[in-house]
Amino acid sequence: MNVLLVLPPNQPRSGGNITYSTRIKKGLAPHKIDIEIQSLDSVQLHHYEKADIVHVFNAFRTGRFVLPIVKELEKPMILTITGTDINEYMTKEETREETYQVVEYASQIIQLTQTSRQQLIDLVPSGGAKSVVVNLGIDLPKRNEKTRADFGFQDGEFVFLLPAGIRPVKNPLAAYEPLRRVHGRYPAVRFAVAGPAMDQTLFSEFEKKMDSTEWAIYLGEVDHQDMPALLAAADVILNTSKSEGLSHALLEGMFLGKPVLASRVPGNVDLIEDGVNGFLYSNEDEFAEKAIWYIEDSQLRHQLAAAGQQWVKDRYSVQREIETIKKIYEEVMSREYSFKGE
Structure with missing residues (x-):
């Protein structure tokens, strides 16, 4: 399975998004799930074309730009929704509609807390059926000798x-x-x-x-x-x-x-x-x-x-996080094959 994970633009080398995506890539590699990590400002059309699933991080900053491409290519999209999506972009009039469109298209929505999931359900009741909380894992590098x-x-x-x-x-x-x-x-x-x-x-x-x-x-x-x-x-x-x-x-x-x-x-x-x-x-x-x-x-x-x-x-266990995301990817792929086979 090939997964394209698209992050917001201008990613710092050591930020949470890079930490999150690298951990998923590393954890799923033994399960023959190949993850290509690209930020929005570096991703190319051929990355989308190669992917079986497109996984975007942040609905407004990333997903709204990815949405027309995955629609055109008829690719399933998984969304990891963020605090700013829920607390800002889904509540402000000028950003609400575009953020909602990403939420509505997503095959599955990953959230990091139960509070966030409940907030999503309050805003978009139909989102509850396809949202799941996945606790982050912690995979710190070995401490070096710096003092x-x-x-x-x-x-x-x-x-x-x-x-x-x-x-x-x-x-x-x-x-x-x-x-x-x-x-x-x-x-x-x-x-x-x-x-x-x-x-x-x-x-x-x-x-x-x-x-x-x-x-x-x-x-x-x-x-x-x-x-x-x-x-x-x-x-x-x-x-x-x-x-x-x-x-x-x-x-x-x-x-x-x-x-x-x-x-x-x-x-x-x-x-x-x-x-x-x-x-x-x-x-x-x-x-x-x-x-x-x-x-x-x-x-x-x-x-x-x-x-x-x-x-x-x-x-917060890396093993549980990886197992849950693996299951999500497999279920989305299974639904995709079923849909195309009908």
């Missing part, structure tokens, strides 16, 4: 790390002001951001802020092979997104036993139970308060980190 010093962190510093691309939906400057206040009280606090510049307007503002102070550091895009060492070097992993499907960075940090602090948005709420396996925040004051709790109470920090690690290990 805190290799990332510019000094002994005695308390590092809050945000692994995220610099783009509006990731809201990277949301942590800046509350951490500035926390740094004023605890001078050892550092704010580090690792991720590619994906929006030049925002990046200009972001770069100016980060360069204006000694307690904030921008690491640029970090190779995925270095991510386990970087996550291990940090004290707390952040997610400041305005909208989230399910964050690979949070999952990976929790898997490695790191405490997390994340925005209270769908996706993050599905992963984190506030005060049980991590912390959620709704505003700058709550962010600062919970950041200080982490700094001041090492027992609480270790307790939430251990609970988060167990939570992720219990629920």
Whole structure:
């Protein structure tokens, strides 16, 4: 079976989409399912023609451009729907219709959380019958020998790390002001951001802020092979997104036993139970308060980190993820052959 997996354009080398698609490709190769990974800005007609199934990631940013091609070629399409699809593109008048068309055409819809699936059903009741939740797996590379010093962190510093691309939906400057206040009280606090510049307007503002102070550091895009060492070097992993499907960075940090602090948005709420396996925040004051709790109470920090690690290990298995996606591909192919045979 040949599957073409089309990602949104301008993919960073180490982002969640690349991590997700590469893991699926690797996991399904032994099952004689060959996956071709292309971003929207690199995919060519011959890739579509070769594919038995086209699997798109993100309905609006990718699927609306792929839709006329798969219709013309009469190819089945699987959609992995994202947080921005559900929370933004399906609710805004100017993007709703095109996003709905992708949802309606899709043979199967993969979602990352039960909340997302319920939101889809509320918006498009007919989507429920062809949607399924597939928990992400975690397949981190083996940790290399890099240390805190290799990332510019000094002994005695308390590092809050945000692994995220610099783009509006990731809201990277949301942590800046509350951490500035926390740094004023605890001078050892550092704010580090690792991720590619994906929006030049925002990046200009972001770069100016980060360069204006000694307690904030921008690491640029970090190779995925270095991510386990970087996550291990940090004290707390952040997610400041305005909208989230399910964050690979949070999952990976929790898997490695790191405490997390994340925005209270769908996706993050599905992963984190506030005060049980991590912390959620709704505003700058709550962010600062919970950041200080982490700094001041090492027992609480270790307790939430251990609970988060167990939570992720219990629920997010690569083997289950691969088995479920394999079943989805096989069922879609079976329906396709049945349809063409009629």
